[in-house]
Amino acid sequence: MLNSSIIIIVILLALGFDFINGFHDTANSIATSxxxxxxxxxxxxxMAAVLNFVGAMLNTEVAKTIGTGIINVGIATxxxxxxxxxxxxxxxxxxxxxxxxxxxxxxxxxxxxxxxxTSHKLDFSVINWTGFLDKxxxxxxxxxxFGLVIGFIFMLILTWLFHKATHKKVNGLFKKLQICSAxxxxxxxxxxxAQKSMGVITMALIAxxxxxxxxxxxxxxxxxxxxxxxxxxxxxGGWKIIKTMGVNMIKLEPIDGxxxxxxxxxxxxxATSLGAPVxxxxxxxxxxxxVGSCKRLSAVRWSLARTILVAWxxxxxxSAIIASIIAFVFYH
Numbered sequence: 001m002l003n004s005s006i007i008i009i010v011i012l013l014a015l016g017f018d019f020i021n022g023f024h025d026t027a028n029s030i031a032t033s034x035x036x037x038x039x040x041x042x043x044x045x046x047m048a049a050v051l052n053f054v055g056a057m058l059n060t061e062v063a064k065t066i067g068t069g070i071i072n073v074g075i076a077t078x079x080x081x082x083x084x085x086x087x088x089x090x091x092x093x094x095x096x097x098x099x100x101x102x103x104x105x106x107x108x109x110x111x112x113x114x115x116x117x118t119s120h121k122l123d124f125s126v127i128n129w130t131g132f133l134d135k136x137x138x139x140x141x142x143x144x145x146f147g148l149v150i151g152f153i154f155m156l157i158l159t160w161l162f163h164k165a166t167h168k169k170v171n172g173l174f175k176k177l178q179i180c181s182a183x184x185x186x187x188x189x190x191x192x193x194a195q196k197s198m199g200v201i202t203m204a205l206i207a208x209x210x211x212x213x214x215x216x217x218x219x220x221x222x223x224x225x226x227x228x229x230x231x232x233x234x235x236x237g238g239w240k241i242i243k244t245m246g247v248n249m250i251k252l253e254p255i256d257g258x259x260x261x262x263x264x265x266x267x268x269x270x271a272t273s274l275g276a277p278v279x280x281x282x283x284x285x286x287x288x289x290x291v292g293s294c295k296r297l298s299a300v301r302w303s304l305a306r307t308i309l310v311a312w313x314x315x316x317x318x319s320a321i322i323a324s325i326i327a328f329v330f331y332h
Contacts, residue, residue, distance in 0.1 A: 022233020055190025066199030103279030114320030151290030
């Protein structure tokens with residue numbers, strides 16, 4: 001009975017995490033469209049919500065990484081998953097309040113690591129360090145670099161192709177094209193980010209003996225519930241972070257928004273196909289920096305970029321520490 005109650009709590013926490021992820025990371029797919037005034041906030045939110053839902057329903061590789069690739073088999077318990085979700089939610093709310101675009105994905109990963117190690121009396125062998133390095137750390141470092149480089153190169157190509165066109169003509173064209181790139185980014189966000197909650201719910205169901213652990217299959221109801229939660233979270237918006245991403249980082253034109261969103265979406269789609277839970281926040285932020293740098297280095301507000309970089313570096317260790325504190329209190 002107690003185990004069933006904890007699993008219900010895990011499901012509710014996971015859906016809450018997904019909802020918070022939706023409004024926290026809404027900026028990833030729509031900030032540039034709002035910043036360039038290509039779409040109104042409500043139009044952008046509606047589109048992002050629908051495509052987040054679609055993306056969440058069509059992929060499961062990242063969910064399998066979260067469920068089986070970080071903690072060794074047999075280590076996870078519903079209690080550990082619950083602690084990790086609470087810690088990740090706390091970190092997300094802190095960074096949202098401070099308007100810092102941090103990674104919900106890596107908050108959850110760090111929290112799972114901290115909760116697992118502390119729950120097993122500081123036994124570091126409970127973590128699958130090979131999987132953690134290959135699926136988390138390497139993509140964590142490489143995906144923002146790819147986003148920045150692709151954003152820079154893509155913007156360079158577009159600048160060369162349209163250097164003779166009038167500003168009015170370029171704006172008219174890319175106002176239309178940016179709707180497509182924002183849609184692709186919203187789909188990419190859903191296809192990668194919603195899977196984290198699917199993974200932890202399935203992990204808890206297996207740990208509680210309600211699913212067969214030999215085949216890590218995501219139940220359909222879990223997919224639908226997580227997709228709906230993220231879509232609803234997206235609809236609430238994350239206005240502080242939208243302002244940070246779409247207005248404060250650089251002054252965006254439609255061509256800039258198109259380049260940044262397309263570069264970020266392509267990077268995320270590759271990562272999703274490989275089952276790597278990358279940060280959509282990291283990728284779009286770095287893509288915006290790459291686009292801005294192509295125009296001129298001074299176009300990027302590097303002081304703000306440094307603040308975001310600090311959040312990137314701190315997310316995994318801070319969420320791990322928060323989870324460790326909660327686990328220590330819970331077990332003592």
